[in-house]
Amino acid sequence: xxxxxxxxxxxxxxxxxxxxxxxxxxxxxxxxxxxxxxxxxxxxxxxxxxxxxxxxxxxxxxxxxxxxxxxxxxxxxxxxxxxxxxxxxxxxxxxxxxxxxxxxxxxxxxxxxxxxxxxxxxxxxxxxxxxxxxxxxxxxxxxxxxxxxxxxxxxxxxxxxxxxxxxxxxxxxxxxxxxxxxxxxxxxxxxxxxxxxxxxxxxxxxxxxxxxxxxxxxxxxxxxxxxxxxxxxxxxxxxxxxxxxxxxxxxxxxxxxxxxxxxxxxxxxxxxxxxxxxxxxxxxxxxxxxxxxxxxxxxxxxxxxxxxxx
Amino acid sequence: xxxxxxxxxxxxxxxxxxxxxxxxxxxxxxxxxxxxxxxxxxxxxxxxxxxxxxxxxxxxxxxxxxxxxxxxxxxxxxxxxxxxxxxxxxxxxxxxxxxxxxxxxxxxxxxxxxxxxxxxxxxxxxxxxxxxxxxxxxxxxxxxxxxxxxxxxxxxxxxxxxxxxxxxxxxxxxxxxxxxxxxxxxxxxxxxxxxxxxxxxxxxxxxxxxxxxxxxxxxxxxxxxxxxxxxxxxxxxxxxxxxxxxxxxxxxxxxxxxxxxxxxxxxxxxxxxxxxxxxxxxxxxxxxxxxxxxxxxxxxxxxxxxxxxxxxxxxxxxxxxxxxxxxxxxxxxxxxxxxxxxxxxxxxxxxxxx
Numbered sequence: 010x011x012x013x014x015x016x017x018x019x020x021x022x023x024x025x026x027x028x029x030x031x032x033x034x035x036x037x038x039x040x041x042x043x044x045x046x047x048x049x050x051x052x053x054x055x056x057x058x059x060x061x062x063x064x065x066x067x068x069x070x071x072x073x074x075x076x077x078x079x080x081x082x083x084x085x086x087x088x089x090x091x092x093x094x095x096x097x098x099x100x101x102x103x104x105x106x107x108x109x110x111x112x113x114x115x116x117x118x119x120x121x122x123x124x125x126x127x128x129x130x131x132x133x134x135x136x137x138x139x140x141x142x143x144x145x146x147x148x149x150x151x152x153x154x155x156x157x158x159x160x161x162x163x164x165x166x167x168x169x170x171x172x173x174x175x176x177x178x179x180x181x182x183x184x185x186x187x188x189x190x191x192x193x194x195x196x197x198x199x200x201x202x203x204x205x206x207x208x209x210x211x212x213x214x215x216x217x218x219x220x221x222x223x224x225x226x227x228x229x230x231x232x233x234x235x236x237x238x239x240x241x242x243x244x245x246x247x248x249x250x251x252x253x254x255x256x257x258x259x260x261x262x263x264x265x266x267x268x269x270x271x272x273x274x275x276x277x278x279x280x281x282x283x284x285x286x287x288x289x290x291x292x293x294x295x296x297x298x299x300x301x302x303x304x305x306x307x308x309x310x311x312x313x314x315x316x317x318x319x
Numbered sequence: 320x321x322x323x324x325x326x327x328x329x330x331x332x333x334x335x336x337x338x339x340x341x342x343x344x345x346x347x348x349x350x351x352x353x354x355x356x357x358x359x360x361x362x363x364x365x366x367x368x369x370x371x372x373x374x375x376x377x378x379x380x381x382x383x384x385x386x387x388x389x390x391x392x393x394x395x396x397x398x399x400x401x402x403x404x405x406x407x408x409x410x411x412x413x414x415x416x417x418x419x420x421x422x423x424x425x426x427x428x429x430x431x432x433x434x435x436x437x438x439x440x441x442x443x444x445x446x447x448x449x450x451x452x453x454x455x456x457x458x459x460x461x462x463x464x465x466x467x468x469x470x471x472x473x474x475x476x477x478x479x480x481x482x483x484x485x486x487x488x489x490x491x492x493x494x495x496x497x498x499x500x501x502x503x504x505x506x507x508x509x510x511x512x513x514x515x516x517x518x519x520x521x522x523x524x525x526x527x528x529x530x531x532x533x534x535x536x537x538x539x540x541x542x543x544x545x546x547x548x549x550x551x552x553x554x555x556x557x558x559x560x561x562x563x564x565x566x567x568x569x570x571x572x573x574x575x576x577x578x579x580x581x582x583x584x585x586x587x588x589x590x591x592x593x594x595x596x597x598x599x600x601x602x603x604x605x606x607x608x609x610x611x612x613x614x615x616x617x618x619x620x621x622x623x624x625x626x627x628x629x630x631x632x633x634x635x636x637x638x639x640x641x642x643x644x645x646x647x648x649x650x651x652x653x654x655x656x657x658x659x660x661x662x663x664x665x666x667x668x669x670x671x672x673x
Contacts, residue, residue: 047466051650091654095324095661100405100466101608105653108601112646119641226643231474238467279482286471290457297463316326 012142018259018266019146023154024220026251026258028053028212030157032236033243033250034164035208039085040240041168042201043181043310047103048088049209050233051110055080056213058118061224065121070129074153074214081210082203084110089202093195096314107233115226126222151219153211157251160208164247177201181308184315194315209233231286238289242296244306253292260288324665334663339609339616342656343623349651359638367637368644372629380515384587385625388413388579390524392603393621394531395575397612399568401535402544403551406569408454408469409576410600411476412447416577417584418480419446421499421591424506424584425488431505439506439581440523447577448570450476455569459562465569477596484593498592508586520582527575532614544568576600598646602628605653624649 032049039046046052059080064073088106091097129151137148168174177197179187184194216232217224235257243249259266264281297303347369354364372378392409399406406412420443427435453472457463484497493500508518535541547554547564555561579599584591606624610616631645 087654091657095658096665097657097660101653102657104407104604105650105657108605108646109650109654112643112650115643116641116647119643231471234467234470238464238471241464241467277482277486279478279485283475283478286474289471290453290463290468293463293467294457294461298461300462303462 016142016146018262019143020150021262022255022258023147023150024258025261026255027151027154027157028215028220028232029236029239029254029257030251031153031160031215032209032212032233033239033254034157034160034247035205035212036236037240037243037245037247037250038164038168038177038208039198039201039205040245040311041181041308042177042198043184043308043313043315044092044198044202044205045099045103045312046085046088046106046202046205047100047237048084048106048110048233049205049236050229050231051107051114052081052084052206052209053110053213053216053229053233053236054114055084055110056210057217057229058114058121058213058224059210060214061118061121061126061217061222064126064218064222065124070126070218073218074211077210077214077218078207079210081206081208081213083206085202085206085209086199088206089199092314093198093202096316099312099314111227111229118224118226121224122226124224126218128222129219151215153215153219156211161247161251168247178308181310184310184313188315198315209236212236235285235289238293241303241307242292244296244302245308246306257285257288260285322667322669324661325668327664327666330663331666335611338659338663339611339620339656341659342609342652345655345659346648346652349655350648353644353647357640359640364634364638367633368630369626371633371637372626376512377515378629380512380517382622382625382629383521384515384517385628386621387521387524387586388583388599389603389606389621389624390528390617391520391579391582392572392576392600393606393610393617394524394528394614395572396603397607397610397614397617398531398535398541398544398571400548400607401612402548402564402568404565404568405466406451406454406469406572407466407604408451408471408473408600409572409603410596410598411469411473412450412573412576413580413583413600414473414476414480414596415450415580416443416447417580417591417595418476418483419443419577420581421488421502421584424502425499425591427506428500428503430503433505435503435505436508436585439585440578443577443579443581444574445577447575447580448573450577451569451573455566458569459565465565469569473600480591480595481593484591488591490590496592499590501590502585506585507589508582516587518582518586520578520586523578523582527578528614528618531617535612535614540567576603602649605649608653609656623652627652 032053036049056077060073060077063076064070084106088102091102092099131149132152134148138144176192180194180197188194239250239253242253263284351361354361373382396406396409420439423439423442450472454465454468457468458465488499490498490500508520511517543559544564547559583595602624606617606620610620627645627648631642634640634644635642
């Protein structure tokens with residue numbers, strides 16, 4: 010395989026994997042606090058449309074990213090009201106958030122369906138980008154790609170090295186005990202949920218402002234759900250999230266691989282497009298096959314409502 | 320905060336029935352706010368959206384036509400949801416049911432047999448059930464979360480139908496549109512009322528609602544599944560099979576969603592197109608919840624949801640609003656329902672007023 014081809018594939022894999030990295034890390038933090046938010050798809054869709062609209066109106070992709078983040082947080086806050094304050098079922102509420110977010114994004118995004126944004130130029134990191142083969146693929150990327158790497162280390166540090174992260178994990182493992190020694194369980198869960206929403210919004214923004222850059226109804230195309238599956242696949246560990254996300258990124262650009270390989274395969278494009286979804290299923294099966302793996306790694310209170318009866 | 324939630328000693332039966340009505344009322348208020356925010360006269364918007372669609376017999380027949388696939392999908396889903404089997408891939412099962420039924424209709428395109436339609440209904444049910452069997456198998460055999468697997472299969476089903484409509488099943492005389500040949504008359508569902516599009520599938524839906532009611536409320540198996548949903552430790556202690564619960568829950572949803580897909584291609588569409596997927600499978604999740612997982616409730620829930628669909632079409636035509644406004648209202652409805660449900664288990668009390 011030519012070096013050039015390898016470089017462009019690596020580049021495309023990282024780009025395709027980046028929104029998954031960002032969204033899945035956000036979901037991971039909220040799940041570590043015990044909140045299962047199945048609304049990722051809706052939060053991403055709202056983030057994508059808000060970011061696109063603001064970028065289109067102001068011309069600034071960074072204001073767009075902020076707007077995407079804000080939209081994701083508003084959605085997460087709605088979810089928080091339902092499941093944290095009103096103690097509604099987390100599975101049903103997450104579904105509601107997804108249905109609502111996808112619908113609302115289609116509605117508010119209608120006027121933007123036929124417009125395109127100027128492509129945002131990548132940021133070239135000096136010296137690193139000069140490394141042969143991998144340099145141009147990894148270090149001549151969009152700023153949000155670098156952000157996703159920083160985010161991973163930040164999440165690792167936060168969860169396993171900081172006091173606040175310890176408290177957050179305690180809330181996810183044993184909310185009753187955390188409450189009894191004086192930690193505000195609900196407030197911590199709100200913050201973790203909002204963080205998940207913010208990251209889902211940024212992930213959506215990456216799709217509509219940097220990746221395509223277009224707004225099309227349904228453009229999130231299941232990435233929110235794939236990110237949820239990734240967290241399970243990673244057994245709630247941040248480093249594995251990034252590995253999984255790039256594996257999926259690779260699967261998502263399978264089309265490029267097939268074309269690049271020079272093979273003459275007569276395969277309908279739909280088969281290649283369906284690969285990420287098959288991959289998600291396969292990955293879930295592999296990781297869930299051993300029930301103990303999930304039981305040992307999932308936050309104990311994941312999905313359970315909590316109410317301090319005092 | 321002056322108000323606080325206080326646990327009720329027992330869940331309120333009254334609130335369990337009032338909460339969907341409260342959610343509908345809140346959605347209507349939300350609708351008024353949305354219309355005024357969009358600069359549409361809220362009363363005019365309200366009239367176009369909620370009243371215009373049902374102002375004559377034809378409108379009502381369209382409402383029942385739209386409600387049919389929702390009833391079908393929702394009644395099967397409710398069987399699973401009651402047992403905490405979260406099949407959220409009804410949309411994909413609906414598509415696969417449509418595909419299986421279309422396969423039958425296209426293969427026997429010259430047939431005039433009266434058996435073709437029943438065979439298509441069966442094919443639809445089997446197609447949907449087979450698609451639902453995948454997550455059921457993965458859940459029971461490999462413990463894989465059925466929410467995520469059934470959802471992934473929605474995307475795959477949509478791609479599959481797109482491939483069929485663009486590829487092997489494309490009508491050679493169809494001006495290159497991604498759609499199959501029109502079905503023969505013998506493969507089309509008979510109309511119930513002359514001059515409308517309401518067809519026999521509505522009767523099938525009513526029959527399945529009744530069957531669902533008997534199964535869930537009156538059969539021992541239905542009882543076991545209810546127990547599994549409400550107290551799975553108790554169900555295990557009683558020796559009710561968890562594997563069987565999952566299988567029944569998934570297959571029921573898949574089969575009815577598949578029949579809904581069959582009804583769509585064999586009814587209003589008359590052919591298989593790329594756009595057979597119309598969000599019914601997801602809207603049916605809302606219907607199942609708003610109907611309290613009860614067939615009677617599902618009947619009314621699907622009428623309401625069908626009204627939201629038709630209202631969206633009217634809003635597009637007369638108010639120049641995107642028809643996706645329906646989805647906004649659908650999402651709002653479920654949100655408000657879940658919020659209102661808190662009052663089943665809790666009540667509001669003034670703080671300090673003990």
